[in-house]
Amino acid sequence: MPTRPAAAGPVHRKAVEAMDAAGPQVWDDMSVEVALSVMAAARTARLVVCDQDSQRTALVTQRELTAVRNSSAYTDRVRLRDVLGVHAPFAAL
Numbered sequence: 001m002p003t004r005p006a007a008a009g010p011v012h013r014k015a016v017e018a019m020d021a022a023g024p025q026v027w028d029d030m031s032v033e034v035a036l037s038v039m040a041a042a043r044t045a046r047l048v049v050c051d052q053d054s055q056r057t058a059l060v061t062q063r064e065l066t067a068v069r070n071s072s073a074y075t076d077r078v079r080l081r082d083v084l085g086v087h088a089p090f091a092a093l
Contacts, residue, residue, distance in 0.1 A: 025050050028057065028081035032065050035080055039065075049080050058084045 023044040026035055028051055035047060039062050049058040060080065068074060068083050 023047055025056070026080065027052070028079065028084065030080050031076060032068050032074070032078050032080065032083065033076060035060065036062065036065050036069065049084065060084070 023046050024038060024042045025048045026038055028049050030038075039045065039047060045062045047060050048056050049060055051057050058080075060083075064083070068078065
């Protein structure tokens with residue numbers, strides 16, 4: 001698990017604390033459909049998204065992913081990293 005800087009500001013600490021409590025972690029190369037399945041299995045409405053270096057980069061909700069899946073542009077090739085730019089990154093919380 002990545003360490004946190006001791007001098008992290010209050011906003012950064014708040015975002016990190018929210019990520020810690022957010023729920024299961026998934027990787028950004030996971031498909032939207034698989035991420036929704038993970039949410040269903042974990043009985044949670046949100047997931048922490050990590051990059052290839054296991055750094056937490058975003059939080060996605062079931063509502064957001066369902067909207068993506070229900071859009072006309074959706075295909076089974078859409079990955080979480082493809083939709084993260086549409087949603088606010090975790091650091092902005």
